[in-house]
Amino acid sequence: MSTEEKSSAEKSSVPDGSPVLYRPEDLARITEDLPFIRTIADWCTEFLSKPHPDLGRGGSVCPFIPRALAMNRVSFVVLHTANRTEAEIDGIIASYRQTILDMEPRSGQEAIDKAIMVILPDVSGEDAAEVVDETHRRLKAEFVASGLMIGKFHPRSEQGGLHNPGFRPLRSPIPLLAIRHMVDSDLPFLNRVDDPVPDRIKFLESYGQRFEDAEESRWSEKGRAAIGELRVRAESDK
Missing domain, CATH: 1.20.5 (Single alpha-helices involved in coiled-coils or other helix-helix interfaces)
Structure with missing residues (x-):
């Protein structure tokens, strides 16, 4: 794992109430990444957490995310993929399996209500279907074997909804992979x-x-x- 991703992973797992420490070299990265995080956080709140007329069932688009957001259990990390090999990208994303398992709480019902959004802003809309879908395909078995789910989202997703195949619930404003516990x-x-x-x-x-x-x-x-x-x-x- 690179220093950049290790730093983000450590900050995601800091216990509640503990101070998060930033060094001067972190500031440029934070400034660059914050707009991507805000965009996806707003999408979680305004789209995933709300009903949609085309969903085909009642409730929010994602039944999991409203509770996770309310409990402040959703973490965001920006992964820059430019100039990285496929193996490097896979390795960084795979490392978040252990990150989410180690994040508190680790037991009880509240342990399920955690998620990590791995945001991939360097992946273009034109390349998203290939890059995100193929990365998801390569990593899915590892995550499932650990009792986790990894979801693929990008602006051009053609994956239909379970209750309405014509609905596109996996279209996100920025390509990303979402990690959470299996239910x-x-x-x-x-x-x-x-x-x-x-x-x-x-x-x-x-x-x-x-x-x-x-x-x-x-x-x-x-x-x-x-x-x-x-x-x-x-x-x-x-």
Whole structure:
């Protein structure tokens, strides 16, 4: 991890009430990055946290984000990708798996209400579909295996909503990847038809391990049925 990203990660994990220390060399980066953070913070408040007539269901566009914002559990980091290799970018983003797991609180219901928004301002709108989607594809299995979700957002996202395929809930003003803890209602995101069957099996196996001791719900029943169907399909494809 570079010094820049390490510094941001450390500041994200500072305990509540502790002072955040800034050095003179931080000021130029803060000045450069603050507009990107404000843009995404406003988008979280004005779009993700509110209902939308095209959503296809009641409630906010993202059911998770209003509570996380209200509890001050959403962290933002700006990752500059210019002049960095694909491997370097993947490594920095992957490091935030441990960052979010280490952030307080680490147990209880409130431990779930945390998110890290990794903002990618150097990625152009023209390149976002390739860069963001492919980065997400490469890293998704690692995050899911850790009991985490990683979401892909950018201005040209064509991913339809679960309840209205014509709605585009993943369009953000700046490309980003969002990291949060997995919840049982994430099942549909782990069994998308546009992911290869072997990947979907791995995702669902991780999902099952994550909630194996949880109380039975409609999601756990659907999860068992889905992985059974995919395993049959995988065998028939051999």
